[in-house]
Amino acid sequence: MKKRIYLAVILFFGLSQFIKIDKTNPPVIAENDILNISNSSDKIKGLMKSACYDCHSNETKYPWYMDIAPISWWTKKHVNDGRSSLNYSEWNSYSEKTRRHKLEESALKVRKKWMPIRSYLLAHSEARISDTDRELLAKWFEAQI
Numbered sequence: 001m002k003k004r005i006y007l008a009v010i011l012f013f014g015l016s017q018f019i020k021i022d023k024t025n026p027p028v029i030a031e032n033d034i035l036n037i038s039n040s041s042d043k044i045k046g047l048m049k050s051a052c053y054d055c056h057s058n059e060t061k062y063p064w065y066m067d068i069a070p071i072s073w074w075t076k077k078h079v080n081d082g083r084s085s086l087n088y089s090e091w092n093s094y095s096e097k098t099r100r101h102k103l104e105e106s107a108l109k110v111r112k113k114w115m116p117i118r119s120y121l122l123a124h125s126e127a128r129i130s131d132t133d134r135e136l137l138a139k140w141f142e143a144q145i
């Protein structure tokens with residue numbers, strides 16, 4: 001009986017590898033990106049790219065383990081959800097009011113450590129930014145309002 005369960009799990013895992021995620025990013029248009037529109041230092045650019053851009057931009061980088069299902073499905077869902085709620089690469093398409101709201105939310109979430117999401121930090125050491133860097137990023141968001 002137990003053997004059958006193991007077999008079923010292995011079969012599921014094996015077959016699930018055939019269901020690939022779509023890793024193509026939407027086109028990156030430099031003039032639409034918050035980092036190009038606003039006045040941002042290299043330090044801010046670096047922090048945004050390493051801590052936020054995998055989920056909130058059109059510049060998502062997919063490491064090798066992203067090819068392993070079901071991790072790949074789960075990560076892809078984060079990218080889709082993250083991008084649809086906030087996309088710094090498409091900043092130009094937001095109204096003045098939306099921008100203000102997103103900036104306030106961004107400052108709050110980075111300060112309270114609600115972002116980047118915890119599970120992501122387990123696999124991405126470069127996104128584990130220090131408290132000083134969090135404050136720097138939050139201040140930068142607020143300065144754009």
Ligand code: HEC
Nearest residue numbers: 051052055078081082085086105106109110115116117120
């Ligand atoms: C691993 C993916 C991931 C990373 C990395 C990430 N986020 Fe998010 N973020 C999400 C997801 C998914 C949502 C939507 C669901 C939610 O609110 O929890 C979200 C929502 C948000 C929202 C709310 C947007 C709105 O108006 O609803 C803000 C603001 C935000 N993130 C800011 C950030 C900032 C700033 C960083 C970097 C310091 C960051 N996030 C890093 C996945 C991510």
